Every structure is written in C-alpha cells, then in structure tokens.
Amino acid sequence: MSLEKIQKKKGKKSADPYVALLKEAYDKAVARDEARINKLQTERNPDKWRKIYDLYLQLDARQEKIKPVLPLYLIKENSLVTFNFKDYNNQIIDVKSHLVQHLYKRAKILLKSQNKGDIREAYNLLDELDRIDHGYKDVSKLMQQAHQMGTTYALVRIVNKTDKIIPKRLQQELLNFSSYGASNFWVDYHNQKQPGRQYDYLINLKFKQINISPDQEREKEIIEEKEIQDGYTYQEDANGNIVKDSLGNPIKIPRMIKVRSKVHLYQQHKEAQVVAEAEIIDNRTGQRVDNFPLQSQYVFEHNYATYSGDQRAIRNEYLDFLKEKHVPFPSTEQMVYDAAKDIKQQFKAILNKADFL
Known part of the structure; x- marks a missing residue:
C-alpha cells in the first residue's frame, strides 16, 4: 500500500479504505513479527540472534515509516486511527549485544x-x-x-615452449596484474617469488606455438578502359555549316574518347598465430587442477597501387590505393606482440574469474 497515496488523499473520504487497510496490515505485520520473535527466543541455536535482531529492526523501521503520515482519521466515521507504537530500543540493544x-x-x-x-x-x-x-x-x-x-596466493610465470622470442614488453604487460583490474578479494597474484611466501597455486602461461608467415607481396595487373567526354564539337549540316538552335546558339556535340590505363595493385600480407594455455597447478600436491586453452591471430595487410596510362580510366575503388606506398613489413617481434594482445584479454578474464582458486 502506498503511503504517498494516503498522504495525498489525507482528510478526504476517498482515503478511508486505504487508511483502514493500512491499519489492518500494520497490526497483522506487528503480530506476526512479535510471534516469530517469541518463538525464536525459545530456540537454542545461537544463530537465532541474527534473525531476532533483524525482526526488531524491521518492527522499528515499520512504525517509523508510518509516523510521518500521522494523524490519520476515518473521515466517514469521524474517528482517529490509533497505531500501537512501541519503544524497541532496549530490546534492540539487548539482542544486538547477544548477536555481537x-x-x-x-x-x-x-x-x-x-x-x-x-x-x-x-x-x-x-x-x-x-x-x-x-x-x-x-x-x-x-x-x-x-x-x-x-587469501589464496598464486605465482604466475610465463613459459616459452616455442622457438620464438617473447617480446619483453609483452611479458611485462602480461605480468602487470594491476592493469588487469583484477577484483577478486581473496586472490593475490605475484609475478615474482617472494621470500618466505608459501604459494597455494602456480599459474603457468605457457606459449606452445607461435607461427609467423613469410612476408608476402602479391601483384595484380588490371587493365582499365573507359569512354569519357573530351570537350565538344559543333553540329554541322550537309553543307558543313554550323547548326544553331532556336535561340541562335551553336549546337554543341560532346566529343567522346576512349582512355586506357594499366593498374598494378599490390597487397602486402603477413600473419601471426599464437597458441598458448593457462595451466593451474596445486603447489601443495604438484598436480595440475585445470587448464585453459588460449589462441589468437593477427593479420597485417596493406594495399597500394601504381599505374601507367590515363588516370581518368581508373575506377574510384582503386584511386585510394594510388595514394598509398609500399610500407615495411612488421618485424617478427611486432607480429608476436600484436597477435598476443587477445591472449592478454583471455588471460585477464581467467584471472578475474578465478573459479579454480
């Protein structure tokens, strides 16, 4: 029942049904809570104090919520509605002491x-x-x-089982747990073993495969032809005289020519694939308790073009490529770093969830 509704209708006959319902609901709720308290008082289970404490707080809060709308009247009967409020402070203090x-x-x-x-x-x-x-x-x-x-203490290590070098910058980022935003209150991750610290788990971020494709540059030759307007001529009659329109202006005829261009489209391409796993080891038993496969890929691709002939013949889709030039291919180190960015996000999700800990 909305106390706000009673407040708005207060002093009107239309409020009587709501006031009567409030009184009935309040009396029933108080009787129910007090009966529950009396029953709990007889139990031997010490957990009862939490329930009793909550019930007393509920009783007190209920009457405090009603006080602002008082006094309430039944207008039709011209009678004051009384609520049996009690001072629960002593009971709350006593039960609070038992609970604490x-x-x-x-x-x-x-x-x-x-x-x-x-x-x-x-x-x-x-x-x-x-x-x-x-x-x-x-x-x-x-x-x-x-x-x-x-707190569960976990030592995180990077294990490289590949023939490639893991970039130092990548290792630092993978082991920088503060950047992960890890929010597990009961887990503390370390990237270096601390003297005297007993670790509950070892987490090995194991790089198993790093595959880098060779630098590839593909060339495609495209012949472009187009008929375009190249100025105009004047319309002539059979005698070679220029024909004019009704206003006396010479009639112009578009002069169309065919233009041709040879486009050389180049595509630079290089791929990197990283396969890894997060291995969770119980440090007390040495047993592997869980593992999570991780995989990511990065593709470098760059397009550029050159041409010979008339540029006007070239379609718009190739014009942007003409603005580009050949660029150096990323190094193996850069490819590994870019490919492993997604590995970092996957590993972060595992550490943040930390169900295994």
Whole structure:
C-alpha cells in the first residue's frame, strides 16, 4: 500500500479504505513479527540472534515509516486511527549485544581452522559484526588477520615452449596484474617469488606455438578502359555549316574518347598465430587442477597501387590505393606482440574469474 497515496488523499473520504487497510496490515505485520520473535527466543541455536535482531529492526523501521503520515482519521466515521507504537530500543540493544558476542565467538573459532573456506567465513562474520557495532574489541585487527590467512596466493610465470622470442614488453604487460583490474578479494597474484611466501597455486602461461608467415607481396595487373567526354564539337549540316538552335546558339556535340590505363595493385600480407594455455597447478600436491586453452591471430595487410596510362580510366575503388606506398613489413617481434594482445584479454578474464582458486 502506498503511503504517498494516503498522504495525498489525507482528510478526504476517498482515503478511508486505504487508511483502514493500512491499519489492518500494520497490526497483522506487528503480530506476526512479535510471534516469530517469541518463538525464536525459545530456540537454542545461537544463530537465532541474527534473525531476532533483524525482526526488531524491521518492527522499528515499520512504525517509523508510518509516523510521518500521522494523524490519520476515518473521515466517514469521524474517528482517529490509533497505531500501537512501541519503544524497541532496549530490546534492540539487548539482542544486538547477544548477536555481537555470538558473531565474535564464532569467528574466533573459525580463525583456528586450517581451511581457507572457514577463514573466509570468519572474515564475513567479522565484517557483519563491524557493520553492526563498529570498533568492537579487536575486530579490525582480526579482519586483517582473516584476510591474510584466507587469501589464496598464486605465482604466475610465463613459459616459452616455442622457438620464438617473447617480446619483453609483452611479458611485462602480461605480468602487470594491476592493469588487469583484477577484483577478486581473496586472490593475490605475484609475478615474482617472494621470500618466505608459501604459494597455494602456480599459474603457468605457457606459449606452445607461435607461427609467423613469410612476408608476402602479391601483384595484380588490371587493365582499365573507359569512354569519357573530351570537350565538344559543333553540329554541322550537309553543307558543313554550323547548326544553331532556336535561340541562335551553336549546337554543341560532346566529343567522346576512349582512355586506357594499366593498374598494378599490390597487397602486402603477413600473419601471426599464437597458441598458448593457462595451466593451474596445486603447489601443495604438484598436480595440475585445470587448464585453459588460449589462441589468437593477427593479420597485417596493406594495399597500394601504381599505374601507367590515363588516370581518368581508373575506377574510384582503386584511386585510394594510388595514394598509398609500399610500407615495411612488421618485424617478427611486432607480429608476436600484436597477435598476443587477445591472449592478454583471455588471460585477464581467467584471472578475474578465478573459479579454480
């Protein structure tokens, strides 16, 4: 039910049905929540405190939401509608105390575990506690401890199994994790082994094949012919006299000529293909737990043309090529770098998802 609608119709008979429904809905909701609290109070499960705390907050928020539209009247009956509001502050403080103690105790137990899943659960409990009661005991310190203990540490290495050199710039970019925008709170990637650090996983970005085609330049000869207008002549009669129109102007006849040109179209072409895989190894067991095939391709292509003869015979589709010249072919290093750009994006997606960690 819209409180805004009641506010707009307030003081009118047309608001009576909405006011009555609001009163009925409010009373039922309060009775339901209080009954639920009473039932939970009898349970032994300490998780009940979270539910009870939320219910008390809900009860308080509900009545606070209604207060701005009061007082409300049933105009037809000329009667004031009363809402049984209560002060839940003491209950909220009491239940909050139980909840905070429960969360703290449970988190401390989980922090003794050797399982990272338990440690991460402890962090979540402490985070919840901190939002409920910021500054409670040593929660901030424990959260830092839990994050460090619960973090998975992965050492990333580039392994070159090809006969080509991996450009240094490419290696630096592949191992620059800050540029990836990695957002996994529980995974820390390193590109160099840190003294004293125990790594949970090794991630090998393994280059398996790098195929570079030779420099290729294909030539195609195209003969272009076209009939074009080249000035004009004057129309003559049988006696060789110039014929004039009704206004006395000489009648002009377009003079058409055939022009010809020979176009030499050149296409420079070079391809690079990179085949790789991301190999995930459990550093504790030495076993490979997952691998992701990666592949990308880059094609260099440049067209230019020369001609002999009359340029007017050449079609428009070839004219732009005449403006171009032969360019140097990219080096093998540049081809590998350009081809591996997509490998970087694929590898980034794997690290950001990090389901295997």
